[in-house]
Amino acid sequence: MTTVTTNKSEPGTTTSSGADLHLQNISKRFVDFTAVDDLTLTVPSGTFFALLGPSGCGKTTTLRMIAGLEQPTSGSISIGGQDVTKLPSFQRQVNTVFQSYALFPHMSVLDNVAFGLKRKRVKDTLQRAKAALAMVELEHMASRKPTQLSGGQQQRVALARALVNRPAVLLLDEPLGALDMKLRRQMQVELKSIQTEVGLTFIHVTHDQEEAMTMADTVAVMNKGKIEQMGAPRDLYELPKTAFVANFLGKSNLMYGTVLEDLGDAVAVDASGHRLVMPKNRAVAHSGAAVVGVRPEKMRVMTLEAEYSPSANMLTGTVLDASFTGVSTEYLVDVPGIGTLATFSQNMGQAPAQRGETVRMTWEPEFSFGLDGNEKATEGKDAL
Amino acid sequence: MTATATRRGDKKKQKLEDPRSTEEISAERRKGRMGLYLILPGMIVLALFFAAPVLVLLSMSLNAKPPGGEIGEFVPALEFGNYVTVISAYWDVFLRSFIFALIATVAALVIGFPMAYLVAVRLRGRQLLQGILLVLLIAPFFSSFILRTQAWKQILSDEGPVVTVLRAIAILPADGHLTATAFAVVCGLTYNFLPFMTLPIYANLDRLDTNLLEASGDLYASPLTTFFKVTLPLSAPGIFAGTLLTFIPAAGDYVNAALLGNNRDTAMIGQVIDSRFFKIVDYPGASALSFILMILILALVLIYIKRFGTKELF
Numbered sequence: 001m002t003t004v005t006t007n008k009s010e011p012g013t014t015t016s017s018g019a020d021l022h023l024q025n026i027s028k029r030f031v032d033f034t035a036v037d038d039l040t041l042t043v044p045s046g047t048f049f050a051l052l053g054p055s056g057c058g059k060t061t062t063l064r065m066i067a068g069l070e071q072p073t074s075g076s077i078s079i080g081g082q083d084v085t086k087l088p089s090f091q092r093q094v095n096t097v098f099q100s101y102a103l104f105p106h107m108s109v110l111d112n113v114a115f116g117l118k119r120k121r122v123k124d125t126l127q128r129a130k131a132a133l134a135m136v137e138l139e140h141m142a143s144r145k146p147t148q149l150s151g152g153q154q155q156r157v158a159l160a161r162a163l164v165n166r167p168a169v170l171l172l173d174e175p176l177g178a179l180d181m182k183l184r185r186q187m188q189v190e191l192k193s194i195q196t197e198v199g200l201t202f203i204h205v206t207h208d209q210e211e212a213m214t215m216a217d218t219v220a221v222m223n224k225g226k227i228e229q230m231g232a233p234r235d236l237y238e239l240p241k242t243a244f245v246a247n248f249l250g251k252s253n254l255m256y257g258t259v260l261e262d263l264g265d266a267v268a269v270d271a272s273g274h275r276l277v278m279p280k281n282r283a284v285a286h287s288g289a290a291v292v293g294v295r296p297e298k299m300r301v302m303t304l305e306a307e308y309s310p311s312a313n314m315l316t317g318t319v320l321d322a323s324f325t326g327v328s329t330e331y332l333v334d335v336p337g338i339g340t341l342a343t344f345s346q347n348m349g350q351a352p353a354q355r356g357e358t359v360r361m362t363w364e365p366e367f368s369f370g371l372d373g374n375e376k377a378t379e380g381k382d383a384l
Numbered sequence: 385m386t387a388t389a390t391r392r393g394d395k396k397k398q399k400l401e402d403p404r405s406t407e408e409i410s411a412e413r414r415k416g417r418m419g420l421y422l423i424l425p426g427m428i429v430l431a432l433f434f435a436a437p438v439l440v441l442l443s444m445s446l447n448a449k450p451p452g453g454e455i456g457e458f459v460p461a462l463e464f465g466n467y468v469t470v471i472s473a474y475w476d477v478f479l480r481s482f483i484f485a486l487i488a489t490v491a492a493l494v495i496g497f498p499m500a501y502l503v504a505v506r507l508r509g510r511q512l513l514q515g516i517l518l519v520l521l522i523a524p525f526f527s528s529f530i531l532r533t534q535a536w537k538q539i540l541s542d543e544g545p546v547v548t549v550l551r552a553i554a555i556l557p558a559d560g561h562l563t564a565t566a567f568a569v570v571c572g573l574t575y576n577f578l579p580f581m582t583l584p585i586y587a588n589l590d591r592l593d594t595n596l597l598e599a600s601g602d603l604y605a606s607p608l609t610t611f612f613k614v615t616l617p618l619s620a621p622g623i624f625a626g627t628l629l630t631f632i633p634a635a636g637d638y639v640n641a642a643l644l645g646n647n648r649d650t651a652m653i654g655q656v657i658d659s660r661f662f663k664i665v666d667y668p669g670a671s672a673l674s675f676i677l678m679i680l681i682l683a684l685v686l687i688y689i690k691r692f693g694t695k696e697l698f
């Protein structure tokens with residue numbers, strides 16, 4: 001799968017590496033429904049960009065507008081600095097790996113892959129198509145019809161059919177959605193390595209947060225037609241700016257409170273009688289109502305007797321549920337006034353806390369993050 | 385080829401070391417015989433309603449007129465000369481019939497395909513509009529074939545509105561007319577058999593995956609290229625069925641030629657058979673003509689299937 005070097009050495013392929021993609025105030029309204037709402041977005045050339053969001057949030061619609069298959073209601077799209085908003089899809093240097101693959105059933109696998117090259121009238125069409133098939137390890141399937149392939153193989157053909165054209169921007173609409181977990185993980189690694197080697201701009205749409213985080217250089221979390229937050233996977237995970245991002249990208253414990261005092265670099269929040277500290281540069285609001293968040297793995301669970309750093313945030317609660325998973329024990333702890341928090345402790349040989357036991361949970365203030373006090377703490381929690 | 389051979393080989397091997405008991409095997413055989421019994425009624429119906437008339441036709445076509453016999457009196461014989469007579473007399477009418485049918489089939493395809501595409505693809509999801517257009521398409525079937533053609537005769541007549549207008553704007557010369565021309569016959573054929581073309585294509589295009597059209601556009605194909613590289617090949621089974629369903633009845637039709645033609649240079653073979661049979665009372669000649677028509681159509685259809693048959697398409 002990583003024999004891309006043979007393609008790279010081909011003449012003419014280096015001329016069409018990725019291009020910047022820019023969406024300016026893009027909206028798409030269907031009769032009475034706004035699928036994409038005033039989206040502005042820049043994807044630098046050569047980036048692996050993931051568009052992450054629950055189903056129905058407008059990811060496919062966004063891709064279709066970039067591909068030219070859907071006309072935006074307002075706004076403009078440019079690729080490599082050229083405004084393509086009015087350009088029909090067949091004139092855009094963009095290719096799509098469709099969610100349903102959309103392979104031509106009346107053509108062989110090889111003809112499917114060669115289709116775009118033939119339209120562009122490039123030389124040695126078949127050679128290039130064969131090389132692209134070799135890249136996805138399907139050269140022995142060249143003369144088959146798409147219906148004679150498995151789902152995973154069809155997915156690879158769809159990928160080869162798009163990649164072989166070396167588009168300025170490659171759009172992938174949940175391309176791994178139909179694959180089983182094992183193949184999915186394998187294809188994630190392969191897709192990432194193909195992208196690294198060909199250096200094209202990839203826009204990868206997914207509703208799988210783990211997939212987005214492992215593959216992408218930049219992740220944009222999308223919700224209800226808008227981008228909630230965008231950034232490097234680690235930045236997004238460590239410092240979510242909205243409850244939706246905090247819950248959709250991994251798990252978070254979110255606690256309502258009111259800012260009590262200004263500590264200079266940090267603020268102290270009163271959350272139902274508990275004093276919690278968070279750094280100002282990690283908080284959206286520095287006064288009034290606020291939501292304090294912390295990731296479960298940043299918390300330490302300990303007995304009431306154990307010592308802890310005096311600067312740490314500390315909560316005491318009753319274990320509602322403790323499930324031993326081997327590497328760790330996952331806890332649900334009820335804290336009076338705050339509610340149920342999730343946390344876990346790595347298995348270092350200590351005896352796990354039992355259900356009904358009272359435990360102390362601590363975390364360093366720098367791991368706290370602060371959200372707007374008006375956020376709904378459950379936003380995005382069960383979104384898929 | 386080799387694949388089937390090996391598979392057959394496998395079967396044989398299986399038989400040699402068949403682990404099943406003899407009872408099981410004979411049970412299977414009984415099941416096979418049961419299948420035969422089940423298709424028997426169908427076979428009988430086919431024999432009665434298709435094979436028997438053809439045989440009667442064939443034997444009638446070889447009948448001979450007894451010496452001194454009356455008009456319409458024939459005796460069983462093996463008079464192959466009947467075929468020579470009718471072929472030498474009417475080969476040009478056969479040729480004309482097939483040319484008219486071919487032109488009408490092409491015209492029906494050119495008119496019917498866009499109609500089917502409009503209803504099946506462009507109006508997909510708008511069920512009310514689709515329903516109305518489909519009913520309009522089938523509506524002519526609710527009235528008699530002959531009455532419809534007669535109506536066209538009125539419309540296209542020299543006193544009718546079409547000729548008046550065409551003469552007024554000088555598309556037709558002042559003494560030009562539309563009825564009693566080959567043009568009118570072909571138009572009648574096209575009109576009357578249009579639904580046979582449109583409906584199979586509609587049924588096929590109704591299942592067309594429009595994602596494929598988008599994928600084609602995404603891969604740099606202009607709408608025109610998409611049509612020829614994707615839409616058309618995918619709708620081939622519908623076009624195949626439609627052209628057969630149009631061409632076959634059109635080639636044997638006599639109503640359009642009789643009502644819209646002029647009996648001289650627009651005569652079609654159906655018309656000749658009709659007049660041989662009912663007016664001239666030449667039963668063997670009419671039967672021979674029918675039989676030749678059947679064989680010719682069968683041959684043309686077989687060539688067509690062999691050339692464009694869609695069995696192996698996907």
Ligand SMILES: Nc1ncnc2c1ncn2[C@@H]1O[C@H](COP(=O)(O)OP(=O)(O)O)[C@@H](O)[C@H]1O
Nearest residue numbers: 030033035053054055056057058059060061062
């Ligand atoms: N052609 C359309 N007409 C009306 N509504 C549509 C159309 N296409 C998409 N939508 C709606 O827009 C929303 C976003 O759809 P989509 O972009 O496909 O979401 P996603 O790919 O994120 O699951 C959905 O609620 C969907 O029902």
Ligand SMILES: [Mg+2]
Nearest residue numbers: 059060099173
């Ligand atoms: Mg989608």
